[in-house]
Amino acid sequence: VKILLADDSAVMRKIVIRTLRQAGFVGLSITEVSDGRQLVDALAEGGFDLVLSDWNMPNVTGIEALRLARATGYSGVFGFVTSESSSEMANEAKSSGAEFLITKPFTADIFEQTLGAFVP
Amino acid sequence: MTTTEFELGWDSESQLPDGNDLATLVEQVWSSYLDGDIAVLGVSTGSAPSALESENHVVGTVSIHGSWSGHLSLTVSHACAELIAAEMFQLAAETITPSEIVDALGELANILGGNIKAAVPQPSALSLPQVVVDARSLTLYRARHVATAHLEWQGNPIVLSLWDATGTGGSRS
Numbered sequence: 092v093k094i095l096l097a098d099d100s101a102v103m104r105k106i107v108i109r110t111l112r113q114a115g116f117v118g119l120s121i122t123e124v125s126d127g128r129q130l131v132d133a134l135a136e137g138g139f140d141l142v143l144s145d146w147n148m149p150n151v152t153g154i155e156a157l158r159l160a161r162a163t164g165y166s167g168v169f170g171f172v173t174s175e176s177s178s179e180m181a182n183e184a185k186s187s188g189a190e191f192l193i194t195k196p197f198t199a200d201i202f203e204q205t206l207g208a209f210v211p
Numbered sequence: 212m213t214t215t216e217f218e219l220g221w222d223s224e225s226q227l228p229d230g231n232d233l234a235t236l237v238e239q240v241w242s243s244y245l246d247g248d249i250a251v252l253g254v255s256t257g258s259a260p261s262a263l264e265s266e267n268h269v270v271g272t273v274s275i276h277g278s279w280s281g282h283l284s285l286t287v288s289h290a291c292a293e294l295i296a297a298e299m300f301q302l303a304a305e306t307i308t309p310s311e312i313v314d315a316l317g318e319l320a321n322i323l324g325g326n327i328k329a330a331v332p333q334p335s336a337l338s339l340p341q342v343v344v345d346a347r348s349l350t351l352y353r354a355r356h357v358a359t360a361h362l363e364w365q366g367n368p369i370v371l372s373l374w375d376a377t378g379t380g381g382s383r384s
Contacts, residue, residue, distance in 0.1 A: 099339070100318040102299045102311070106244060109301075147321065147337055174325020179333055195322045196243030 092210050093120045093138055097130040097153065098145040098172070103195075107143060107172060113199035116210050127151030131159045139167055141209055146173035146180070154187060161188040168209045172197065227279075227357050228330055230254025233371045234360035240322055241364060245298050249369070252361040268346045271316035273324030274376075277335025282351050282374040283324045285316065289344070291367035292316055313342040323371065351376070 094111075098104045104123050111119060122139070124130050128151040130144060142160070144153040151159070157169050168190050173180075176194040184192045191205050228236075234251045241249045269292035271285040287295065289312075296315035297304040317340035328337050343349075354374035362369040 100314050100321070102296070102315045103318050105300060147325075147339060149339060174322045175328070175337065176326055177329040177333060180329075195325065196240045198243060 092116075092118070092140050093122070095122050095124065095130065095133055095139045095142045096144075097124045097127065097142065097148065097156070099125050099148045100145070101125075103145070103172075110197065110199050110202050111206075114202040114206065116202075116206065119210070127153055127156035127159075130156045131163075134160050134165050135163065139165075141168040141170070141206075143170055143172050146171055146175045146184075154183060157184070157187050157189055170205070170209075227375065228327060228373060229256045230358040230360050232330075233358055233373060234362060236323060236326055237360060237362055237369060237371050240319065240326075244319075245295065245364070247365050249362050249364040252363050252368070254358065254360045256358040257356070266347055268343075268349075269312060269316055270343045270346045270349050271320030271340055272342075272349075273320045273340045274338040275324065275328050275331060275335050276338065278333060278377075279331040279335055280376045280378075281331070281357070282354055282376065283320065283327055284349055284351070284370075284372045284374070285320050285323060286346075286349065286370040286372070287316070288367055291364070291369070292344075294365060294367065295319070309344055312344060316340075317342045327373065 096104055096107060108121055122133060124133055126148045131151060144156060146153040153171055169188060170191040171184055171189055172193045174195045181192045193201060193205055231254050234254055238249055267289040268286050269289055272282055274282045292312045293304050293307045296307045296311045299315045300311055320340040324337055328335055351374045354376040357373040357375050359370060359372040
């Protein structure tokens, strides 16, 4: 499974990768980017099965990147890992084509439960 | 669609988070990303927060703009900030760089701010975090102190404060 991980915080990218491992997901190929512009550019090159994206990032935000990705044909799974936790934001994510939204702080159990449907 | 939310127990329709809510939020974030016990030393609501004794603070802030506007500040000593960054990056404390401190404290401020944002009147937007590595004091322009939680982690004070700038223009740049 090829995952594109977008977060402007290097430590959060490291924590997400660590949490994926703790949740029992193995054999993942993970590419890291640090904003929404890089996310869209990486998706344009193709090959990703799943995107894990922060919401609030410089240059292009996660929700803007999601809309750009869907508008340009990305049909893989797109999920947010974000501190945004309101129902309004969750609804906005869903209506823009996201499959899930994981709120920070998260646990390995939450990753396992949420990503289990998308990662073998 | 899966949404995970922490229940912080305050009524977002009628009141702002108080000091106990801030303490609970810090405990939840710490238990997710940092080892060791964190203890609540005290909380205050309304009155101005007391300063840390350390002269060399690291302050992470994030702002909320919208129907409710304000700021959240996370203040720790420099030594504590190094420990936090070391644990989050899983690196030795003596190898931690200023940029790693900024990254770690900024991300904590972002997580804390996102959860506060969900509890104040909507709609609103969350700013990107800002971190000051060598702060002696913090003055937030045209902002009223709402509440502060004082906690202790590995012998180090942790202070989280919420400031209200609604209607003052003070949170807008």
